[in-house]
Amino acid sequence: MDRGKWSKKLSKADEKYHFPDGYKLLYSPWETLKKAKIAFISLNPGKPPKNAELKVVSDERGNSYEVEKEITESEITPQFLSLCKFLETSPNDVLTGTICPFRSANWKNFLDGSIFTDEQKRIGLSLGEEFWLDALKKINIIISVGNETTNLVVKILDAKKNLEISSGWGKVKLKRYANSQNKLIIHLPHLSRFLLFSRQNCIKPLETIFNK
Structure with missing residues (x-):
């Protein structure tokens, strides 16, 4: 996959459709596409740390969650790092990105029409679908965060749900999907x-949904 091509695609869409707060497609270096077997996909970029680059196709410093752990205000950062520890894998080995690359201060703003x-x-979702259709070809396990993300990943991979359990947090469910190529989607x-x-x-419940 060509980083320059995707940089131009995002820049053109950003300019044409006047997205308000920039974009970020991957929270990993572009080279992670060649080696990763696990992907972590969230809905769209949130509020960035101070002085962060607002328009970037990938984070060439390393995994953003690890690089920015001392300066971020986002609760998802320590959760992602705990997930990597749970999976006994380095953050740098997880292809980390968004299903919609265009930023909003709060993920709800993406959904409710206020932004x-x-x-x-x-x-935004069309570009995400195009990117991940290609990016997930070598990935075995996809961790999708939020219903909107999971729905699109399930569509891209033509997967079927094979397990749904309580998360241990109120009525919140964990779900697992698989497709004919034995790719697993874990919905969180x-x-x-x-x-x-x-x-x-x-x-x-997390051990159950991840087959640990």
């Missing part, structure tokens, strides 16, 4: 709100 128009949402709720890896009674 993005319907056309902007359509364009948004980890900036549901801090599953910080709650002891969520660990057993």
